Amino acid sequence: MTALSVEGVTVSFDGTTAVDAVTLDVAAGEVLGILGPSGSGKSTLLRSVAGLERLDAGRVRWHGDDITALPVHRRGFALMFQDGQLFPHRTVEENIAYPLRIAGERGGSGRVDELLELVGLAGFGRRRVTELSGGEQQRVALARSLAARPRMLLLDEPLSALDRELRERLAGDLRRILVDTGTTAVFVTHDQDEAFAVSDRVAVMIAGRLVQVGTPAEVWRRPGSAQIARFLGYTTVLEGAAARLVDPGASGAIALRASAVVVADGGQITARVVRSTPAVDGARVRLAVDEIGEVDGVAGAGLPVAAGDVVGVRFDAVGIARLGSSPLGGVVASRGVADDSPLVDGARA
Numbered sequence: 292m293t294a295l296s297v298e299g300v301t302v303s304f305d306g307t308t309a310v311d312a313v314t315l316d317v318a319a320g321e322v323l324g325i326l327g328p329s330g331s332g333k334s335t336l337l338r339s340v341a342g343l344e345r346l347d348a349g350r351v352r353w354h355g356d357d358i359t360a361l362p363v364h365r366r367g368f369a370l371m372f373q374d375g376q377l378f379p380h381r382t383v384e385e386n387i388a389y390p391l392r393i394a395g396e397r398g399g400s401g402r403v404d405e406l407l408e409l410v411g412l413a414g415f416g417r418r419r420v421t422e423l424s425g426g427e428q429q430r431v432a433l434a435r436s437l438a439a440r441p442r443m444l445l446l447d448e449p450l451s452a453l454d455r456e457l458r459e460r461l462a463g464d465l466r467r468i469l470v471d472t473g474t475t476a477v478f479v480t481h482d483q484d485e486a487f488a489v490s491d492r493v494a495v496m497i498a499g500r501l502v503q504v505g506t507p508a509e510v511w512r513r514p515g516s517a518q519i520a521r522f523l524g525y526t527t528v529l530e531g532a533a534a535r536l537v538d539p540g541a542s543g544a545i546a547l548r549a550s551a552v553v554v555a556d557g558g559q560i561t562a563r564v565v566r567s568t569p570a571v572d573g574a575r576v577r578l579a580v581d582e583i584g585e586v587d588g589v590a591g592a593g594l595p596v597a598a599g600d601v602v603g604v605r606f607d608a609v610g611i612a613r614l615g616s617s618p619l620g621g622v623v624a625s626r627g628v629a630d631d632s633p634l635v636d637g638a639r640a
């Protein structure tokens with residue numbers, strides 16, 4: 292059942308279009324991740340759903356009802372931001388109970404304990420938020436956002452202020468909490484791993500436009516264009532004969548992660564090392580591969596390589612994606628992929 296419908300939403304600032312005719316549905320209970328580079332319009336889209344932006348065009352519906360003109364506080368959505376925005380001078384439980392007080396709910400303490408348990412902070416109620424770590428503070432912010440049982444939770448980069456390891460752990464917890472509570476959620480991030488760890492479906496935004504929507508596996512395995520592939524961390528895009536040399540079954544363009552191009556004794560093809568940069572587990576290399584051109588690759592620690600060496604190369608299917616035509620019409624022709632992708636430089640040589 293569709294809960295949220297975004298229909299042709301457009302938002303401009305001083306003549307610059309930040310969100311460009313975005314249409315998107317979110318099902319009840321679904322966690323949708325909006326993923327895109329900085330400045331792609333993700334926050335503006337989220338704020339539009341929240342009711343914090345004036346739309347130049349389009350509508351927002353909730354279970355079919357047009358809420359485009361409904362003020363923020365009457366939408367029944369909760370918002371959570373990168374820095375939690377907790378009251379620093381109050382305790383954890385006072386922070387969590389705040390939306391319950393606003394809503395005039397009684398018996399708040401049982402609910403607060405339940406929420407503390409949910410976010411893994413049982414027993415933290417009396418602590419001051421200033422005594423908590425950044426990760427703990429974001430857990431409190433999440434508990435507070437969920438306190439009044441919002442109809443939908445809108446999260447803007449909720450984990451971005453945390454360090455990498457903590458972010459990975461919290462991403463898993465965030466997904467579990469949203470799923471366990473059946474919360475419909477829209478989640479904005481620029482981090483691919485985070486989007487894929489938290490979301491049921493991922494919507495990719497580039498330059499104000501929605502360019503692909505799919506499950507994490509679909510987006511990962513079949514990026515809709517060279518531009519999307521590049522944003523997802525694929526470093527090389529190949530087409531035509533070069534693509535078929537790497538992936539004989541490919542009918543169109545393919546994208547390769549550096550990890551898919553491996554320097555190996557007796558590899559299926561030979562290459563010349565253009566550049567070799569030491570990495571923790573060996574080296575990152577730039578290779579001029581026969582009949583393909585220059586590609587990024589990796590060399591294991593056991594096989595030292597230097598610029599000028601001639602080496603064998605094998606391709607690892609795990610890091611290779613066939614570019615698809617995205618369901619939104621971001622069609623990838625076998626010709627022209629290079630046009631929007633500097634990553635293919637050399638690939639046509």
Ligand SMILES: Nc1ncnc2c1ncn2[C@@H]1O[C@H](COP(=O)(O)OP(=O)(O)OP(=O)(O)O)[C@@H](O)[C@H]1O
Pocket residue numbers: 304305308309327328329330331332333334335336481
């Ligand atoms: N209030 C505003 N006034 C003017 N321009 C704005 C305003 N808010 C956003 N923009 C512009 O709109 C574009 C999209 O911004 P937005 O914050 O939505 O992107 P984003 O994808 O969320 O980026 P980030 O990940 O860096 O937050 C940017 O070019 C930004 O400068």
